[in-house]
Amino acid sequence: MKKYRRRLPVRLLSLCLALALAAPWALAASPDPQPAETAQPAAVQKEPVESQILQDMYIDGTAAILVDAQTGTVLYEQAARERRYPASITKVMTALLAVEAIDRGDLSKDMVITVGPEVGTDVGEGSSTQNIKEGEQIRLEDVLYCVLVASANEACNVIAQAVSGNVEDFVALMNQRAAELGMEDTHFVNTHGYHDQDHYTTAYDISLMCQEAMEHELFRTIVSSKSYTVPATNLHEARELHETNALVSTWRVTGYYYQYATGIKTGHTPEAGYCLASSASKDGRDLIAVVMGCERVPGTTGSEGFTYFSESVRLLEWGFQNFSTKQLLDSTYFAGTIPVTLSRETDRIGVQASGELEAILPNDLDPADFQLTPVYDAESLTAPVTKGQVVGHVTVSNGDTVYGQLDLVTVDAVERSELLYRLDQIETFFGQLWVRVALIVLGVLILLLVLRWLLFGRRRRYGSSRRGYRGSHYSGRRRGRR
Numbered sequence: 001m002k003k004y005r006r007r008l009p010v011r012l013l014s015l016c017l018a019l020a021l022a023a024p025w026a027l028a029a030s031p032d033p034q035p036a037e038t039a040q041p042a043a044v045q046k047e048p049v050e051s052q053i054l055q056d057m058y059i060d061g062t063a064a065i066l067v068d069a070q071t072g073t074v075l076y077e078q079a080a081r082e083r084r085y086p087a088s089i090t091k092v093m094t095a096l097l098a099v100e101a102i103d104r105g106d107l108s109k110d111m112v113i114t115v116g117p118e119v120g121t122d123v124g125e126g127s128s129t130q131n132i133k134e135g136e137q138i139r140l141e142d143v144l145y146c147v148l149v150a151s152a153n154e155a156c157n158v159i160a161q162a163v164s165g166n167v168e169d170f171v172a173l174m175n176q177r178a179a180e181l182g183m184e185d186t187h188f189v190n191t192h193g194y195h196d197q198d199h200y201t202t203a204y205d206i207s208l209m210c211q212e213a214m215e216h217e218l219f220r221t222i223v224s225s226k227s228y229t230v231p232a233t234n235l236h237e238a239r240e241l242h243e244t245n246a247l248v249s250t251w252r253v254t255g256y257y258y259q260y261a262t263g264i265k266t267g268h269t270p271e272a273g274y275c276l277a278s279s280a281s282k283d284g285r286d287l288i289a290v291v292m293g294c295e296r297v298p299g300t301t302g303s304e305g306f307t308y309f310s311e312s313v314r315l316l317e318w319g320f321q322n323f324s325t326k327q328l329l330d331s332t333y334f335a336g337t338i339p340v341t342l343s344r345e346t347d348r349i350g351v352q353a354s355g356e357l358e359a360i361l362p363n364d365l366d367p368a369d370f371q372l373t374p375v376y377d378a379e380s381l382t383a384p385v386t387k388g389q390v391v392g393h394v395t396v397s398n399g400d401t402v403y404g405q406l407d408l409v410t411v412d413a414v415e416r417s418e419l420l421y422r423l424d425q426i427e428t429f430f431g432q433l434w435v436r437v438a439l440i441v442l443g444v445l446i447l448l449l450v451l452r453w454l455l456f457g458r459r460r461r462y463g464s465s466r467r468g469y470r471g472s473h474y475s476g477r478r479r480g481r482r
Contacts, residue, residue, distance in 0.1 A: 048399025051362035062293025063203040069286035080203040087267030090193030109141035122190040127153040136235040150241040156191035203290040223263030256309035274308035329357040335374040343383035350411040383416035
C-alpha cells in the first residue's frame with residue numbers, strides 16, 4: 001500500500017504531461033465545420049450588352065466627346081483621348097485661372113490693369129483681336145469678356161500679366177492647373193491657342209477643363225452672353241463685343257442657334273480645323289460637348305457649312321433624347337448567406353446591398369442585363385455580429401465597363417455564445433506555435449525529471465535501506481543464562 005501511494009504522484013504527473021502534450025495537436029487536428037454552401041457567392045456570368053444608340057452615332061470631325069456635367073459621365077467619345085490642336089479653346093484655361101484668382105480674393109474683377117509690354121506676345125498675323133494696346137487702362141472683367149466673347153488673343157496676355165506678372169510664368173501655371181485637373185495629354189505654350197506644334201490637348205481633357213470652368217458663376221455668365229459693351233478706356237472708345245459661338249448668338253452666323261445652349265468657346269486655325277466646346281441645359285440636365293477638327297462644307301458661303309456648330313447641336317440633342325438616369329442596384333438585392341461562428345443562434349446570416357447606385361445610360365440598355373459580382377471580405381463572420389455590419393461589396397458591370405459598387409451588409413444581428421467563445425480562446429491559445437514549443441520543452445523537462453527520479457532516486461533509497469539494516473546488527477556479547 002505504501003509503495004502504491006508513493007507511485008501515485010508520478011502516475012498523475014505523467015498523465016497530466018500526456019494530456020498537455022496531446023491537447024494542442026488534438027485541437028489543431030479537429031476539422032473546421034464546413035458550411036453548407038460557399039461563402040463567396042459566384043457572379044452570374046452574362047454576356048455584355050451593347051447599345052445600338054451608341055453604335056449609330058458618328059460625328060463629322062476628327063474627335064468628339066459628350067459628358068454629363070453634373071456627374072462627369074462620358075456619354076459618347078470618338079478619338080477623344082487623341083491629341084489635337086485646340087486653337088482658341090485654350091482661352092478657357094486662361095479665363096479659368098483669372099476667375100479662380102477672383103474667387104479666391106487674390107484679384108478683383110473691378111481692378112484696373114495698366115497693360116504692359118507683353119500684350120502682343122505670340123499674337124500672330126491674322127489673330128482675332130480687340131486692339132488692346134500697351135499703356136491702356138482696362139478693367140479685369142472687361143478683359144475677360146474680350147477673351148471669352150470676342151476671342152481676343154492679346155487680351156489673354158493681359159490676363160497673364162494680371163495673374164502671374166508675365167506670360168512665361170502664366171503659361172507654366174496653365175500647365176500646372178491642367179495637371180491638377182487630370183489633363184494628362186495637354187501642353188500649353190501660349191495663352192491664347194495661336195498654332196504651335198507643341199501646343200496640344202484632347203477632347204477629353206477639354207471636357208475636364210470646361211467642367212471645372214462652368215463651376216464658376218462669373219465664367220458661366222460671360223460664356224452665355226450674346227454681346228457685351230466694354231466701356232471706353234484711356235486709349236480706346238467703347239467696344240461692342242459679339243459672341244463667336246453660333247449656338248448662343250446669331251450675330252456672326254445664323255441657322256445654328258440652340259435654345260438650350262449655355263456656352264462655351266469656339267476655336268479655329270488651319271491646323272486645328274473648326275473646334276467648339278459647348279454646353280447646354282435641358283430638363284434639369286447639363287451636358288458638355290466637344291467637337292474638334294471639323295471642316296466647312298466645300299462650296300458653301302455665308303452662314304452655311306459650319307459643321308462644328310451643326311454637329312455640336314446634333315450631339316447635344318442626341319444626348320438629351322437618348323440617355324436617362326437609371327437605377328442599377330439598391331437595398332433589395334440579396335447576396336445570399338455567410339457562415340457565422342461562435343454563436344448558438346444560427347450558423348449563417350443573410351447579406352444584402354446597402355444604398356442605391358444609379359447611372360446615366362442609353363435608353364436601350366436595361367440594367368437587369370448587367371453583371372452583379374458580390375465579394376465577401378472574409379469566408380465567415382465571428383459573432384457577435386451587428387445588424388448592418390459591412391461584410392463585402394457588390395460590383396455592377398457590363399463587359400469592361402464598371403458602373404460602381406455598393407457595400408454588402410448583414411440583415412440581422414447575431415449574439416455570441418460565451419461558452420463557444422471561451423473554448424475558441426483556449427483552442428487559439430494552444431494553437432500558437434510558441435505555446436506548442438513551450439509545452440514540448442516543458443514535457444521533455446518533466447519527463448527527464450521523472451526518469452531521473454525513477455532511475456536514481458529509487459536506487460539511493462534502496463541502498464540506504466540496506467545500509468541501515470546492516471548497521472542494526474547486534475555486535476555485543478551474548479549474555480548467557482544465569
